[in-house]
Amino acid sequence: MNFFSVIGLIVWKDGLSELRSRENISSMFFFALLTIFIFNFSLPLDQRVAQTLAPGLIWIAFSFTGVIGLGRSFLAERDNDCLEALLNAPVPKGALYLGKLLGNFLFMLTAEVLLFPLFILFFNLEVNANPGLLLLVFILGTLGLAALGTLFSAMMVQVRAREVMFPILMLPLAVPVLIAAVQATAGILQGSPWAQYGSWISLLAVFDLIFIVIAFWTFEFILEG
Amino acid sequence: MDLLQKWRNAIGMTAWGVLAAGLYLSLVWAPADYYQGEVARIMNLHVPLAKVSLLAYFVAFVASLLYIWKRGALADNLAHASVATGIVFTLAAILTGAIWGKPTWNVWWTWDARLVSFAVLLLLMAGYLMLRSFVEERERAARYAAVLAIIGFIDLPIIHLSVTWWRTLHQPASFSAKGLSIAPDMLAAILVMTVGMVLLYVYLTLLYCRKLALAAQLAAKSEQRLREARL
Amino acid sequence: MCVTRLYASIESIGREITWNSSDLKNCIENSFPGLQAAPAPPARGMIAVEHLSKEYQHAAVLRDVTLSVNAGECYALFGANGAGKTTLLRILATLQRPSGGRFFLGGVDGVAQRDAARQLFSLIAHGSHHYDELTALENLYFSIRLHGAKPDEDACQTVLERVGLGDFTASRVRVFSSGMKKRLAFARAMLLRPAILFLDEPYAALDESGMALINTFLAEHSEAGGTVLMTSHNRFMTAQVAHRVGIMEGGRVNEMGVAEMRRRHELF
Numbered sequence: 001m002n003f004f005s006v007i008g009l010i011v012w013k014d015g016l017s018e019l020r021s022r023e024n025i026s027s028m029f030f031f032a033l034l035t036i037f038i039f040n041f042s043l044p045l046d047q048r049v050a051q052t053l054a055p056g057l058i059w060i061a062f063s064f065t066g067v068i069g070l071g072r073s074f075l076a077e078r079d080n081d082c083l084e085a086l087l088n089a090p091v092p093k094g095a096l097y098l099g100k101l102l103g104n105f106l107f108m109l110t111a112e113v114l115l116f117p118l119f120i121l122f123f124n125l126e127v128n129a130n131p132g133l134l135l136l137v138f139i140l141g142t143l144g145l146a147a148l149g150t151l152f153s154a155m156m157v158q159v160r161a162r163e164v165m166f167p168i169l170m171l172p173l174a175v176p177v178l179i180a181a182v183q184a185t186a187g188i189l190q191g192s193p194w195a196q197y198g199s200w201i202s203l204l205a206v207f208d209l210i211f212i213v214i215a216f217w218t219f220e221f222i223l224e225g
Numbered sequence: 226m227d228l229l230q231k232w233r234n235a236i237g238m239t240a241w242g243v244l245a246a247g248l249y250l251s252l253v254w255a256p257a258d259y260y261q262g263e264v265a266r267i268m269n270l271h272v273p274l275a276k277v278s279l280l281a282y283f284v285a286f287v288a289s290l291l292y293i294w295k296r297g298a299l300a301d302n303l304a305h306a307s308v309a310t311g312i313v314f315t316l317a318a319i320l321t322g323a324i325w326g327k328p329t330w331n332v333w334w335t336w337d338a339r340l341v342s343f344a345v346l347l348l349l350m351a352g353y354l355m356l357r358s359f360v361e362e363r364e365r366a367a368r369y370a371a372v373l374a375i376i377g378f379i380d381l382p383i384i385h386l387s388v389t390w391w392r393t394l395h396q397p398a399s400f401s402a403k404g405l406s407i408a409p410d411m412l413a414a415i416l417v418m419t420v421g422m423v424l425l426y427v428y429l430t431l432l433y434c435r436k437l438a439l440a441a442q443l444a445a446k447s448e449q450r451l452r453e454a455r456l
Numbered sequence: 457m458c459v460t461r462l463y464a465s466i467e468s469i470g471r472e473i474t475w476n477s478s479d480l481k482n483c484i485e486n487s488f489p490g491l492q493a494a495p496a497p498p499a500r501g502m503i504a505v506e507h508l509s510k511e512y513q514h515a516a517v518l519r520d521v522t523l524s525v526n527a528g529e530c531y532a533l534f535g536a537n538g539a540g541k542t543t544l545l546r547i548l549a550t551l552q553r554p555s556g557g558r559f560f561l562g563g564v565d566g567v568a569q570r571d572a573a574r575q576l577f578s579l580i581a582h583g584s585h586h587y588d589e590l591t592a593l594e595n596l597y598f599s600i601r602l603h604g605a606k607p608d609e610d611a612c613q614t615v616l617e618r619v620g621l622g623d624f625t626a627s628r629v630r631v632f633s634s635g636m637k638k639r640l641a642f643a644r645a646m647l648l649r650p651a652i653l654f655l656d657e658p659y660a661a662l663d664e665s666g667m668a669l670i671n672t673f674l675a676e677h678s679e680a681g682g683t684v685l686m687t688s689h690n691r692f693m694t695a696q697v698a699h700r701v702g703i704m705e706g707g708r709v710n711e712m713g714v715a716e717m718r719r720r721h722e723l724f
Contacts, residue, residue, distance in 0.1 A: 009601050017589035020628070080629075080637070081583020084551055089602040090575050151376075155369045160359045168355065169373060172348040173380045175341070176387040183391065203387060214379065218372050221293060224551075362512070448515035 006091045010099025011106070017076060018107060028069040028111040032061040036115075036122055050123040055185035058119055059178055062138075063145060063171065065111050070149030071166040073104050074157045083157065083223075093220035097150065101212070105146040112138055129188045137188060140204035141181035147208060148173055151215040155222055180204045233431045240424035247418035255410045267325045269414050273422035274318035275343070281311025281426060282346060285353075286378035289371035298441075299434075301367040304374060305357060306433035310426055312350040319343055338388040345384050349377040363441070502527040502652060502683040503548065508557035509707075510543055517543050519707035521557070525700070527651075530674060530684040532694045535704030541687040542581075542656055544704070548685065549579040549654050561652055577652035578645050582660075584637035585644075588630040592621055592640055595629060599644050611647060619643045619669060634661040642673060653677060655686035659693050667693050 018024055039045070039057050077083040086096055116138075120127055152170045156162045180200040187197025251269035288304035291297070322340070323333045334340065353373055360366035501524035510518040517540045525531045535541045546552045548559055550570050559566045566573045586595045593612055600607040616625050619639040629637060638661050645653060653674075659667050667690075674684055674697045688694045694701075702709040 006602075009598065013587060013590065013598055016594065017587055020589045076587060076589070079583075079588060080586050081581065082585050082587060084549075084579065084581065084583065085585035085599070086602075087551060088549065088574050088577075088579060090571060090604065091602060148376075151372075155356075155372070158360075158365070159356070159369075160361075165352075165355060165359060168348070169352045172345045172352065173376060175345060176380070176383045179387045179391050199390065203390075207383060210379070210383075211376070214376060218293075218375070222368060222372055445515055448512075452515060 003092060003095050006095040007099040007102060010096060011103045014073075014076075014100070014103035015106070018103075024069050024072055025107050025111055027072075028065040028108065029114055031068050032065045032111065032115050033118065035061045035064050036119060040122060045123060047124055051125060051189075054119070054123060054125055055182045055189060057123075058116070058185060059141070059182050061115065061119070062108075062112055062142070062181075063174065063178060065115070066108060066142075066145040066149055066174075067167045067170070069108055069111070070104055070146060070153050070170070071156070071163060073100060073150060073153045078157050087224060093223055094216045096223075097154075097216055097219040098212075100154075101146055101150045101215075104150050105143055108142045108146055109139065112142060125189070127189060128191050133188050134185070137181060137184045137201060137204070140201065140208055141177055141184075143208045144177035144181075144204060144211065145170075145174055147211045147215055148177075151211075151219065151222070154219065176207050177204065180207070229431075233428060233435075236424055236431070237428040240421055240428050243417060243421035243424055247414060247421045250417055251411075251414040255414045264325060264328045265411070267321050269411070269418050271318060271321040271325055272415055273419040274314050274321060276419055277422045277426045278311055278315040278318050278343070278346060280423065281307050281314060281430075282350070282374075282378060282381075284430075285311065285374045289374040292367060292371045293375075298367075298438075301371070302434045302437045303430070304371065305437060306430045308350050308353050308374070309433050310429040312347065312354065314422070314426065315343065315347045315350060319347065336388070337392050338385050341388045342381060342385045346381065349373075349381075353377070501525055502529075502562055503531075503685055504560040505544075505548070506558050506560075508544070508547065508554050508559055510540070510547060510552070511555045516707055518547075518554075521707070521709050523702060523709050523711070525683055525685055527683050528678050528681050529699045530678050530686070530697050531700045531702065532698035533685065533687045533702050533704055533709065534689070534691075534694075535687070539704040540707055541704050544709075545579075545581070545654050545656050545685070545687055549577065549581075550574060551579075576650060577654055578648055578650040579654045579656070580638075580641045580645060580658060581654075581656040584629075584634075584641045586629045586637060586640055589628055591626050591628055592616060592632075592643075593625045595640065596644055596647060600647060603648055605648075612643075615643045615646045616640075618646070620665065635663060635666055638662055639666060639669070642670060646673060649677075649680075649682075651682060653682060653684045653686075655684065655688075657687055657689060659688060659690040671697050 036057070039060075043049075043053070045053065074083070077086065087093075119125070148170050149166075152166055155169075156166050159165055180203045184197045184200040184204065187200070247269070251266055255266070255269075285304045285307040288300045288307060291300040292304060319340075322343075326335070327333050353370055356373060357366050357370050360369060503523075503525040505521055505523050508518055508521040509516065521544060523531070533541050533544070543552070547554050548561070548566065550566055550573060553567065561573045562576045564573045564576065585599075587598070590598065593609075593616070596612045596616070597607045600612075613622075613625065616622055619642055621636060621639055621643065624632070624636065629640065632640065638658070642658075658670055662670065671693060677684060678697070678699070684697075686694070686698075700711060701713070702711045
């Protein structure tokens with residue numbers, strides 16, 4: 001079967017399941033919303049402070065989104081042993097990884113795009129930023145988190161204490177993504193010149209590339225060795 | 226196994242000997258640092274510990290690659306043992322660093338590239354060990370752990386790089402960890418300690434490998450007894 | 457190592473991308489009822505297992521299993537719980553690696569040429585391999601497309617009616633009982649028509665009509681030249697379709713004649 005149609009098929013399957021049950025996106029969205037609430041109650045955020053802290057808070061919320069959503073991405077494959085069917089299918093396993101990655105990425109991005117306006121609302125942020133650039137940073141950052149998350153989520157399918165192990169493994173490795181994404185977001189929100197945050201965006205892109213490639217190569221090994 | 230045991234014991238004895246010599250050198254023989262006083266002597270512990278932790282992770286990385294390539298139980302045991310001993314060295318490195326940092330810089334901890342990398346290294350090693358203990362099947366645990374070790378090793382330089390960029394953006398490096406120019410006496414002490422630490426690490430890793438092999442055999446024997454009893 | 461893997465993955469992507477219509481035709485012929493397009497029954501037999509062994513942490517589950525099933529035969533495997541039947545089946549279905557020995561499916565080495573071997577069989581096991589949130593039809597569509605064929609809505613509809621799920625084609629699998637999920641799994645097998653069927657306790661969770669349906673399907677499959685290897689605890693139903701019977705004991709398989717089985721009923 002055509003490599004890219006496998007990816008499309010997996011995305012279709014995940015998308016359809018998600019559309020019907022809305023489990024993942026809603027849990028991601030509401031959990032991140034709760035995080036924002038808690039920020040508001042626990043941190044003394046006047047307007048100026050909020051403006052400085054905003055990029056960090058946004059990405060904390062997004063990484064929690066990732067931990068919740070990505071950790072569950074292979075759950076559907078566990079019920080009814082669907083993973084066996086995917087393994088036995090005559091498709092390259094790397095394509096499975098990319099399909100899952102794309103699906104997870106789209107879900108996370110959707111939740112983030114819904115979340116960000118609420119963020120601006122709750123913290124009364126002034127945003128004089130280029131929305132296209134902001135979206136680019138969100139995309140690259142989310143892709144990085146999803147790349148790692150999908151890989152580890154596949155590992156965690158049959159591991160005890162799954163919900164705990166997943167963030168423990170994933171978040172330390174995602175440190176460069178978080179640093180770069182926060183810096184880039186801060187630069188964009190403050191309207192700084194490109195030179196100030198351009199290198200962060202390149203770092204994000206390079207990170208994404210490296211880890212998607214590594215995950216693509218090792219995916220089959222992880223699934224069946 | 227006998228020859229290996231002899232070698233292992235020999236390495237162990239040498240390690241303790243060298244460490245003893247190194248301790249003597251660092252605590253008694255070398256002069257106190259001009260600026261920092263006696264506190265600088267902790268560097269003789271801290272630097273070797275840090276170097277050995279990185280060595281341990283590197284060995285785990287190579288062993289994991291070997292496992293993916295050849296699937297030998299030896300490579301897998303080596304990776305596991307290396308991380309298990311390495312984590313102790315990492316923790317000790319961080320602690321000695323903090324103990325040195327408080328009188329010198331007046332902070333227990335700061336978020337510069339080196340410390341963040343070490344903190345992440347500690348987390349990675351801990352995660353590796355947790356993963357191994359939480360996966361039931363031996364073979365699957367080995368697979369997952371191998372991938373984790375490889376991804377972690379590739380990620381470490383990226384983390385270091387990103388934190389370096391981050392700190393230079395926010396403030397110029399007000400202090401660098403290598404700020405002190407080392408007198409030749411102290412250099413000798415540190416070198417001796419490093420050699421001793423490496424030997425100690427090798428000894429402990431070999432010992433842990435042996436422990437893993439024995440544990441596997443024990444598990445197999447008890448499984449076999451259970452099966453025979455059932456039949 | 458990295459370079460060869462890179463090359464292999466690029467090569468496989470390249471192969472997929474330059475896939476053309478004759479490949480599609482081949483694929484359909486091989487997985488749909490054109491069993492004459494399947495590889496000629498190899499000398500070893502359709503399923504050939506040679507001295508297979510499997511150890512979990514040094515404890516042997518399978519020791520020296522040797523059996524061979526020819527095309528058109530249905531081989532039933534009996535044995536106590538925990539004897540290793542499911543393990544053997546999972547190894548043959550390439551879901552696990554054996555510790556030693558070899559096996560061949562349609563002449564293809566199941567370990568060395570795993571991907572090629574996977575084109576030849578379908579596994580129906582305890583998990584029904586369906587997605588709860590998708591409807592029965594969508595699940596079939598997914599499975600068919602996953603195997604690289606073009607799904608035909610009418611064919612799917614017909615098959616679903618045949619397995620007794622005609623009223624549930626548009627219902628989500630979430631509301632299905634385990635027996636219904638099993639029927640859906642068989643519907644999928646009917647559509648994919650693999651050369652080899654691996655069944656792990658197919659009669660479990662099914663009612664009488666379901667079991668009869670399976671036996672009909674298995675009889676048709678055998679007649680068309682397909683091979684079946686199944687594990688079972690249900691002697692009565694199995695006796696109606698099995699051509700050969702084996703008992704798994706102490707990690708080995710001992711064969712017994714079907715007539716003798718029917719006579720003695722001495723299976724655990």
